[in-house]
Amino acid sequence: MNQAHLRKFDLTGRVALVTGASRGLGAAMSRGLAQAGAEVILNGRDAATLEAQAEKLRAEGLACRVSAFDVTDGKAVEAAVAGLGPIDILLHNAGNQHRAPIEETTEAGWHSVIDTHLTALWRLSRLVVPGMKQRRRGKVIATGSLASDLGRATITPYASAKGGLKMFIRALAVELGPWNIQCNAIGPGWFDTEMNKPLLDNPEWLAMVQRRCPAGRYAQPEEIAGTAVFLASGASDFVSGQMLFVDGGVTASMS
Structure with missing residues (x-):
């Protein structure tokens, strides 16, 4: 690949806001964006945890800052985003x-999941998109899931949120295309993250993953970073409205 092609992946001069950035996939994608040249704004609810993650990036010579707020708190989101300056890349x-059978799913649990995954994406998008329109460029990226397409027992709030997220991204891509703004989602498969620890500790579940996933294993968080860089960069300027699965072949397999 020649240097001109490589420059399409260069994020120098771009500012990326990444929510859920203190650990797991968010931390891995933040590092990937920063390594590609972006200044990354790390978001989460706990400022101390974010600062610890930021120090790791700064120790590698990467540009980042911290903005701690709860994405489900509308007023807090508006106040924080207003003080961040132009956002070129939004990665929600x-x-x-909230794992429970449907009859045990609480209303609070339902709203917590929907508000965190889906309502927050709507809220953040409506705040950063006007600036993107003015600059006639921008990237909106959301973390989807296998559950955006595939059902599983006891996760109806999560599957509903991730399915809605997929269609939100598709509709937004159509709406914002005339302003040269691309909107896409990443669909992680089974990753070795803190949120998946209850499943990782279950031998039956691990055996199912090894059987069901053509790659035969869980993925490590850093394996998602390249996809985030691609969707945030000029290399994806004609890719919009898509859910790009990073799943080791799970959604391609009937087994």
Whole structure:
């Protein structure tokens, strides 16, 4: 690949806001964006945890800053985003889970998951998109899931949120295309993250993953970073409205 092609992946001069950036996939994608040249704004609810993650990036010579706020708190989001300056890349990765049979799913649990994954994406998008329109460029990226397409017992709030997220991204891509703004989602498969620890500790679940996933294993968080860089960069300027699965082949397999 020649240097001109490589420059399409260069994020120098771009500012990326990454929610849920203190650990797991959010931390890995933040590092990837920063390594590609972006200044990354790390978001999460706990300022101390974010600062610890930021120090790791700064120790590598990477540009980042911290903005701690709860993505489900509308007033806090508006106040924080207003003080961040222009955002070129929005990567909404904040997430949570509420595992329970439908009859045991609480209303609070339902709203917590929907608000974190889906309502927050709407809220953040409506705040950063006007600036993107003015500059006639921008990238909106959301972390989806296998559950955006595939159902599983006891996660109806999560599957509903991730399915809605997929269609939100598709609709937004159509709306914002005339302003040269691309909107896409990343669909992680089974990754070795803190949120998945209850599953990782279950031998039956691990055996299922090894059988069901053509790659035969869980993925490590850093394996998602390249996809985030691609979707945030000029290399994806004609890619919009897509859910790009990073799943080791799970969604391609019937087994």
